[in-house]
Amino acid sequence: MSNVNPLADLTSSNVVIVAGKGGVGKTTVTAVLARAAADAGQRVLVIELDGKRALAELLPDLDVRSISAADSLEEYLIEHGFKRTAKRLVSTGVIDVIGTAAPGIDDLVVLGNIKKLERSGEWDLIVVDGPAAGHAITFLTSASGLLDAVRGGPVRDQAQDVLEMLRDPERCRVLLVTLPETTPVNELIETSAALEVRVGVQLASLVVNQVDVADPLPEPGDVDFGRARAQVADALAAATFRRTRLAVQVAELDRLNSEVARPQIHLSARPVAGLSPDDIAALAEELTR
Amino acid sequence: MTFDPQRRVELRDVPGTTRNSLSEVVDGASVLVCCGSGGVGKTTTAAVIGLEAARGGRRVVVVTIDPARRLADALGLADGLTGEPQRVSVDEAPGSGELWAMMLDTPAMFERVVRANAPNAAQADRIVESRFFRNIAGALSGTQEYMASEALHELHDDERFDLVVVDTPPSRNALDFLDAPGVLTRFLEHRAFKLLMMPTRTGFRVLTVATQPILKAIGRVVGSDVLADAVAFFQAFAGMDVGFRQRAEAVTALLRADTTRFILVASPQRDTLAEAIWFADQLAGQGFSVHATVINRVHPRFGEGTVAEAASRAVAATKRGKFQLAAVWNNLAELRTIAAAERAELTPLLEQVAGSAVVEVPLLPSDVHDVVALDVLARHLFA
Numbered sequence: 075m076s077n078v079n080p081l082a083d084l085t086s087s088n089v090v091i092v093a094g095k096g097g098v099g100k101t102t103v104t105a106v107l108a109r110a111a112a113d114a115g116q117r118v119l120v121i122e123l124d125g126k127r128a129l130a131e132l133l134p135d136l137d138v139r140s141i142s143a144a145d146s147l148e149e150y151l152i153e154h155g156f157k158r159t160a161k162r163l164v165s166t167g168v169i170d171v172i173g174t175a176a177p178g179i180d181d182l183v184v185l186g187n188i189k190k191l192e193r194s195g196e197w198d199l200i201v202v203d204g205p206a207a208g209h210a211i212t213f214l215t216s217a218s219g220l221l222d223a224v225r226g227g228p229v230r231d232q233a234q235d236v237l238e239m240l241r242d243p244e245r246c247r248v249l250l251v252t253l254p255e256t257t258p259v260n261e262l263i264e265t266s267a268a269l270e271v272r273v274g275v276q277l278a279s280l281v282v283n284q285v286d287v288a289d290p291l292p293e294p295g296d297v298d299f300g301r302a303r304a305q306v307a308d309a310l311a312a313a314t315f316r317r318t319r320l321a322v323q324v325a326e327l328d329r330l331n332s333e334v335a336r337p338q339i340h341l342s343a344r345p346v347a348g349l350s351p352d353d354i355a356a357l358a359e360e361l362t363r
Numbered sequence: 364m365t366f367d368p369q370r371r372v373e374l375r376d377v378p379g380t381t382r383n384s385l386s387e388v389v390d391g392a393s394v395l396v397c398c399g400s401g402g403v404g405k406t407t408t409a410a411v412i413g414l415e416a417a418r419g420g421r422r423v424v425v426v427t428i429d430p431a432r433r434l435a436d437a438l439g440l441a442d443g444l445t446g447e448p449q450r451v452s453v454d455e456a457p458g459s460g461e462l463w464a465m466m467l468d469t470p471a472m473f474e475r476v477v478r479a480n481a482p483n484a485a486q487a488d489r490i491v492e493s494r495f496f497r498n499i500a501g502a503l504s505g506t507q508e509y510m511a512s513e514a515l516h517e518l519h520d521d522e523r524f525d526l527v528v529v530d531t532p533p534s535r536n537a538l539d540f541l542d543a544p545g546v547l548t549r550f551l552e553h554r555a556f557k558l559l560m561m562p563t564r565t566g567f568r569v570l571t572v573a574t575q576p577i578l579k580a581i582g583r584v585v586g587s588d589v590l591a592d593a594v595a596f597f598q599a600f601a602g603m604d605v606g607f608r609q610r611a612e613a614v615t616a617l618l619r620a621d622t623t624r625f626i627l628v629a630s631p632q633r634d635t636l637a638e639a640i641w642f643a644d645q646l647a648g649q650g651f652s653v654h655a656t657v658i659n660r661v662h663p664r665f666g667e668g669t670v671a672e673a674a675s676r677a678v679a680a681t682k683r684g685k686f687q688l689a690a691v692w693n694n695l696a697e698l699r700t701i702a703a704a705e706r707a708e709l710t711p712l713l714e715q716v717a718g719s720a721v722v723e724v725p726l727l728p729s730d731v732h733d734v735v736a737l738d739v740l741a742r743h744l745f746a
Contacts, residue, residue, distance in 0.1 A: 097402020308666030348633025
């Protein structure tokens with residue numbers, strides 16, 4: 075990764091869809107990338123899909139939009155000649171039925187909405203905080219799935235347009251997020267294979283969140299505590315704990331490197347239990363180093 | 364040198380409540396529902412609770428949604444978890460019970476539900492062999508939750524087991540699971556489907572599609588062939604709604620039973636805690652209570668000292684040019700800082716679930732991937 079400028083690499087497509095297992099910090103990475111790109115002068119739009127308000131709080135000065143399947147479907151219907159009935163279709167729940175008749179259509183209209191924003195040319199970068207754990211693959215395969223299932227009509231056209239965007243690395247990439255731990259790394263390895271094979275979408279560099287960047291700690295037995303007694307046992311236990319976790323981290327980053335041939339970008343762990351806009355700004359600077 | 368993370372103490376000191384222990388919650392339960400957002404260790408928690416209950420003499424089955432390979436390895440299931448309960452070997456101590464584990468296979472479970480309700484095999488075949496079945500088995504909103512609740516009911520009735528531990532899908536919405544039993548009945552009762560199912564004079568229902576403006580509209584959007592297939596699929600459900608409704612009522616009754624208990628699982632980050640609070644709130648709104656709260660992956664505090672004490676020793680060591688020593692004290696200060704930040708974040712949740720058994724499980728130095736680590740977790744959960 076030494077030759078890659080992380081920010082340039084991550085902003086090389088118009089749309090970046092951030093995906094990863096629950097708890098790895100997808101929303102954090104979305105915010106960090108948007109912050110870094112905006113600070114570099116790009117016109118950035120942030121899209122969140124699950125109705126959480128976290129991104130607007132982390133990025134108070136950026137354009138953060140929430141896109142829901144129901145709204146997208148309504149918009150889609152209006153655009154396809156159902157001006158008068160769209161509201162009624164939504165309010166009576168017929169929308170749900172459509173979603174069931176053609177599985178994936180709710181995901182497709184959301185992607186179609188993103189595609190429309192991308193085509194508008196109003197933004198240099200659109201960062202999407204992708205759907206929650208496990209749903210990323212079904213979300214992104216909705217277009218190819220519908221292309222198989224639907225033989226004609228507007229849905230098929232929409233699916234084709236979306237697939238074109240997903241498969242063009244200049245227009246769209248998927249950014250996978252993980253943690254330097256065993257289970258999230260396994261998850262990333264599985265997801266990356268599935269995305270490339272089943273969707274044909276290009277992966278951006280991998281982002282490893284919460285990397286412990288501490289200097290290596292000395293072997294606790296080698297440290298001379300002098301005459302100190304109080305809390306020495308605590309300090310030793312803490313050092314052993316940190317060293318073990320660092321060793322796991324090194325091993326997992328190596329394994330990730332050998333299993334997924336993509337550059338890794340590391341974001342450092344911060345000693346807090348919830349990030350503030352200032353933390354996001356500090357992490358964003360790590361992308362421009 | 365190992366750290367001693369036996370520090371769950373202050374969590375139990377939220378005033379004004381007497382707390383049960385997790386063992387008491389488990390002992391009185393025939394069903395345990397583990398809920399919470401994704402990535403908080405729900406599956407592992409469910410497995411550890413199951414393991415411990417089996418050691419205590421219960422005949423336990425753990426149903427997980429998450430096809431976690433490492434968990435299967437940790438439980439010694441060489442071929443991974445399957446859609447059928449598999450026996451897991453626990454210590455052959457006297458008085459020890461049994462542990463079984465399975466993974467929810469949503470389409471297979473859906474097929475079983477259809478077959479159990481269909482008046483005859485031919486009608487069941489028509490449904491499950493439809494080209495929509497597999498899509499719909501996975502795509503109908505709430506299907507996974509619905510099948511999890513079905514599995515729960517089926518296993519509860521299974522005489523092999525006296526405790527069912529279920530790990531719910533990683534939904535943000537607790538109601539998805541609680542509403543799940545009624546998913547199919549509500550769907551079949553949906554006005555739009557009533558239209559689809561409406562008998563016509565000719566008896567040829569697909570014709571209805573062409574005559575109903577709404578259906579015509581849907582057909583124009585999704586394609587009329589797709590709609591026709593969907594109509595045929597749902598027509599195959601004709602006459603099965605009574606059975607589904609009765610079943611839904613039975614599952615709902617089980618969820619509301621005295622011996623069904625909810626365990627909320629969370630981790631000490633602000634966003635997951637906010638979701639846990641929301642979850643608990645939703646449960647309460649539906650008249651369910653959280654019987655136990657498990658907070659996973661809490662950074663250990665490493666003693667009773669403060670951040671400032673450790674930091675000042677680091678400064679002193681640096682002044683004397685003892686950089687290795689300074690690094691070790693700095694590390695203690697850093698880890699205590701994280702632990703303190705996490706504890707501050709935990710307070711609102713602990714207030715929300717006052718009255719439930721609260722257990723804090725420390726972040727372990729390495730991932731849980733073998734039975735030894737499961738044992739370590741069990742010691743913390745049931746300390």
